[in-house]
Amino acid sequence: MKVKAKKHLGQHFLINKKISEQIVESLDLNKNLHIIEIGPGQGALTQFLIKKTNQIILIEIDQECIEVLKNKFQKTKIIYEDILKIDLDILKIDSYSIIGNFPYNISSQILFKVLEHRNNIHQVVGMFQKEVADRICSKPKSKKYGILSVLMQAYFNCTQLLDVYPEDFRPKPKVNSSVIKLTRNNTAKLKCDHKQLTEVVKLAFGQRRKTLKNALKKITNLEELNLTKIMNSRAEELTVSQFIELTIQIFKDKTR
Ligand code: SAH
Numbered sequence: 001m002k003v004k005a006k007k008h009l010g011q012h013f014l015i016n017k018k019i020s021e022q023i024v025e026s027l028d029l030n031k032n033l034h035i036i037e038i039g040p041g042q043g044a045l046t047q048f049l050i051k052k053t054n055q056i057i058l059i060e061i062d063q064e065c066i067e068v069l070k071n072k073f074q075k076t077k078i079i080y081e082d083i084l085k086i087d088l089d090i091l092k093i094d095s096y097s098i099i100g101n102f103p104y105n106i107s108s109q110i111l112f113k114v115l116e117h118r119n120n121i122h123q124v125v126g127m128f129q130k131e132v133a134d135r136i137c138s139k140p141k142s143k144k145y146g147i148l149s150v151l152m153q154a155y156f157n158c159t160q161l162l163d164v165y166p167e168d169f170r171p172k173p174k175v176n177s178s179v180i181k182l183t184r185n186n187t188a189k190l191k192c193d194h195k196q197l198t199e200v201v202k203l204a205f206g207q208r209r210k211t212l213k214n215a216l217k218k219i220t221n222l223e224e225l226n227l228t229k230i231m232n233s234r235a236e237e238l239t240v241s242q243f244i245e246l247t248i249q250i251f252k253d254k255t256r
Contacts, residue, residue, distance in 0.1 A: 003042055003064045005171050010103025011062070014044040014127075016168035024048040026161055027099055027125045030037055031055075034093045036125075038083045038100035038110065042068045045099060050076065055093060059083050075161075086111050088117055095120060111136070111148060114182075114196075118155045124182040125161075133160060133178035145236045146208070146228070150154040150201045153240050154190060156182035192247040200247045204235035212246075220250045 005011040014020050020162045024045055027053055040046045042065055049056055051075060058078045060066055066080045079086070084106060098121060102110055107128050109147070114124055128136070131144075136157045138144040152158055161179040166172035190197065200216065207215040213222045213224035213231035227249060230238065237248065 001042065001170060002068050005064065008105075009062055010039075010105045011041065012043050012101075012169040012171060012173045013105075014164075014168060014236040015170050017044075017163075019164055019168055020044045021048045021120075022123060022162065023127065024052065024099070025179055026121055026179070027097060028183075029053050031120060032095065034096040036088075036091075036096055036098050037203065038098060039103050040069055040185040042063050043072050043102070045101060046076070047072060049099065056158050056230070057093075057096075059086060059125075060222070074238055084113065088113075088120075093120070095122055097121065097125070099125045104129045104132070104175070108163060111152065115119070115151055115155070116151050118184065122154070122184055125179065126182075127164065127177050127179050129173075130163060130178040133180045136180060136182070140237055140239050142236065147205045148199050150205075150240050150243050151237075152182060154197065154244070155185060157185055158182050190244055192244050193251065196251050197244060197247045200250060201235075204238075204243075208235050210234070216250070225249055230239065 001013060006012065007045070009115050034055045034057060035053060036051060036057045036059060037046060040060050046058060049251055056076050058069060058076060059081055060069060060078070061082050063080065068076060071080050114121060128139065135144045135146055135162050136147045136148050136152050152171045161181055164177040164179065166176070203219065204212055204215050205212065211234060215235065216222060230242065230246065
């Protein structure tokens with residue numbers, strides 16, 4: 001380990017090579033697909049990735065890590081940037097997958113960026129704080145089912161691959177971790193508008209203990225819409241397709 005870990009960048013370097021290899025192995029690879037690694041650090045995953053493909057783009061925010069990476073991976077494209085600020089469209093690649101042991105402090109923001117670019121992304125294999133990974137993959141009627149579950153599952157088949165424990169990192173994180181795989185489904189376009197769905201889901205789960213009738217009062221009257229069946233349900237009881245149907249109903253007569 002050459003770099004002293006910086007806490008504010010969420011640096012927890014993976015030291016278990018078996019796990020690094022397993023993460024890389026679980027990514028689908030084909031020759032037309034570019035792979036973007038977010039936060040490669042000192043190359044724990046990259047060292048296995050370069051054995052499988054040379055279409056790799058590394059995006060790392062830490063100058064010190066950049067130096068290490070440039071030394072180790074001289075033929076690889078390395079971008080010194082903040083993943084939240086970089087415009088991925090400038091990379092001019094139509095189809096790519098994302099891999100990373102993500103910095104936990106910005107994991108939700110990374111997922112919203114993934115959603116933004118969903119039509120260019122084939123797959124995401126990533127390490128998250130276990131609690132976040134559980135939330136993404138949760139099904140209805142669970143306390144963990146929430147905004148990210150609905151939005152990610154609307155576009156991706158989400159599966160949990162393996163749990164990883166603090167001992168496998170330096171320095172050790174305070175939380176457990178989990179690797180998940182998100183594979184883009186066949187729905188090119190949802191039956192409803194993405195922004196409207198996001199609005200409904202955020203409002204519904206914003207007050208998750210209230211009935212949908214009350215939680216969505218600001219934008220609709222479910223009684224008037226004749227949605228009496230679901231108006232007394234709570235957000236966590238609705239499946240992804242029910243949320244999509246609900247969004248269609250709410251916005252069908254509104255011109256906005
Ligand atoms: N993949 C490496 C490092 C994981 S730690 C390993 O498994 O060992 C998370 C990494 O993300 C660190 O290298 C950190 O510098 C980087 N990082 C943190 N915030 C970032 C951001 N906004 N954009 C790009 N990289 C970031």
